[in-house]
Amino acid sequence: MRPRNWVLVVLLIPFVAVLWPPLYAHPKPTILGMPMFIWYQFAWAIITAALTIVVYAIQQERGEAASTERDDAR
Secondary structure, eight states, rough: OOOOHHHHHHHGHHHHHOOOOOTTOSSSSSTTTBBBBHHHHHHHHHHHHHHHHHHHHHHHHHHHHHHHHHHHOO
16 A cells, blocks of 8 residues: 655645635735735745645655665565
């Protein structure tokens, strides 16, 4: 049986943060003249990329560990 990949739940954080408008549907605060809606969306694009890299690295590490265990069992 495959172990569950709970680390993938981390990828739901940006999904919820961007799809819940009460969090960011405000004109203020502004950054460099951009209303909150624009910089909030842009910030989450960067955060999502970073989270995806972290989840990918963890998944790769787990995969290498599992393949090593399989090779040792043979």
